[in-house]
Structure formats: C-alpha cells, structure tokens
Amino acid sequence: MDNPISEIDKVRRQLMTLERPKKLKILVVDDEPDNLDLLYRTFRRDFHVLKADSGINALEVLAASGEVAVIISDQRMPEMKGTEFLSKTVPQFPDTVRIILTGFTDIEDLVEAINAGQVYKYITKPWDPGELKAVVQRAAETYDLLKQRTEELHRAHAQIALLTFLAKVTQTTPNLEASLTSIATAFSETFAADGCILQLVEKNTLVNTQGTCSNTGTIENWLDQDPLTAEAIASGKIQVSVNVPKDQKLASIAQYPDNQVQAHFIIPIIYRSEVLAVLSLQWKQPCTLREDELELIHTSAQLVAIALTSSCCIKTKI
Secondary structure (H helix, E strand, C coil), X not given: CCCHHHHHHHHHHHHHCCCCCCCCEEEEECCCHHHHHHHHHHHCCCCEEEEECCHHHHHHHHHHHCCCCEEEEECCCCCCCHHHHHXXXXXXXXXXXXXXXECCCCHHHHHHHHHCCCCCEEEECCCCHHHHHHHHHHHHHHHXXXXXXXXXXXXXXXXXXXXXXXXXXXXXXXXXHHHHHHHHHHHHHHCCCCEEEEEEEECCEEEEEEEEEECCCCCCCCHHHCHHHHHHHHHCCCEEECCHHHXXXXXXXXXXXXCCCCEEEEEEEEECCEEEEEEEEEECCCCCCCHHHHHHHHHHHHHHXXXXXXXXXXXXXX
16 A cells, blocks of 8 residues: 555544544442432542442442452441452452441451552542542543453463464465455454455456355355445555544445344555455444554555465466
C-alpha cells in the first residue's frame, strides 16, 4: 500500500468518534443499611455502583456481574469478615483493587490481608467522604493501569503469534485453500473478529478460491456485492466502516443488516502493485481497534502477500 501511515490516520479518526468514556464498576459491601446507602450515594455519579449487604451476597453479585474495578467492604460483618470475603475474590479477579472499612482495631487480620496482597488500603470508621473518594479514585486509576498492562501483554502475545504463523506460512507451500483458511482463522482470532474471509483476486476480479472463519461456524460471502471490497480492489487501499449503521454509503447494502455486520475492514493483499486477494474482517458491533492493531494489519497484509506468492497456484499467475 502506497502510504500506510495516512491510511492508519484515516482509520484512527473514525475510531476516535466511537470512543466514549464508560463508568467503571465498583462493589460496596456493608451489613448496615445506612452505611451501604451512603456508600452508594457517594460514588454513584462517578462509578457504576453495585452493592451487597454481606460477603456471601457480594460473591453472588460478582458471580452474576463479573469483574469490578474496586471493592469497598466493611470488615466486621456477620457470617464472613471483610478480609475473608476479599480473599475469596482474589483467584478469579486478581486485578480488582480492594479496600477495607473498619471501625475496630482488627490489626492482625488487616496486616495479614495487606501482606497477602488482598487489600490495597484500609479506612477507619467514621470515614471522611473526601478522603474515601480520593482513595477510591486512586484505586480506580491503579485498576486501569493494571488492566492496560495486562491487555497490552495479551495483545503483544497475540501479535507475535500471528506474525510467527504468517512467517512460517511463507516458508512452506501447503494446499492453497487450507492455507487461506488458516490465515483467515489467525486474523479472526488476533483481532477478535466475528467473521473473516480471505478471497483471491485475478485481474481485479474476485475468484471462488477463498478461506473463511466465523465464530458461528459458517459465514456468507457477499464481498462481490460490497462497495468497500470493490473500492479496495480498485484503489489498492484499505477500506473501513467502523460503524455501518451510521454509514450512509452502505445504507442500501442489505447484506450488512442481513448478516448483522456493524463494522467491516477490507484489506487488499498486494504484491508488486497487483492485488492478489482481499481480507475481510467483520464484527457484529462497531469496531474499536487500537492504533497498534491497525499497524499490525498493514504489516501482516505484507506477509500474507508473500505467503500467497509462495504457493504454486499463485506463482503461475505472477
């Protein structure tokens, strides 16, 4: 592709229109109704607040709602102490930040919990609302940083796996259609796409040879009726719609709503200025790819082109 940086900038601008800050979820746990209500009212404007009146009920809330950024728990509760409850959340939700509220001098329990990494901080009752809000805000920022680093690590592993796989494909000459399917599967998994199609192109026209992957097991190929695909082949540049329902140029294309596709990337696979194939990445929700993922798409497309030229079926063409 002639200018991959400008193409990334174009897609980045589209992605920015989708970014909306979301309230983090926090869980407040206290057996005293007045305290529980006060905690809820203190944080409801800044966070999506879940609440429970015991450790047992809190575990049920987490089981139903999933991970939260911060848990604020009273220490002295019937049936289960706060530190005991928090310790039970660590295996499943290691990134959650935990805060204990205590009106008693349970130093031994608190020290043990803090040393075990189960408690981020403890606040004594009666707490100062301003202090508590500041502590929870710092806890939420800590959670955000932990999640960001975890996601970056997972993403790096996925990217390395994709590039390693594509590099191996370039060194072999397997069955072409099986190779196309393997590549489509690798892209689908790396970018969490709901569907992926890698279809060959001859003389700027789609041909039947293709590889597909779908999280439902089947995927309809309607690329020959897709204006984004036609433009990608004609221009040799990536074509993107990050939010199809709001894209006027695709409003009349029935295949998008029929297949529940709400975001679509078409990447032309180019070798020596010739389009060898197109790679279609499809999502059932508006797309939120990061900048490094966009750059990976460009890099990977070049490796796919090399992989395709390594196949005897493609070699006869170029």
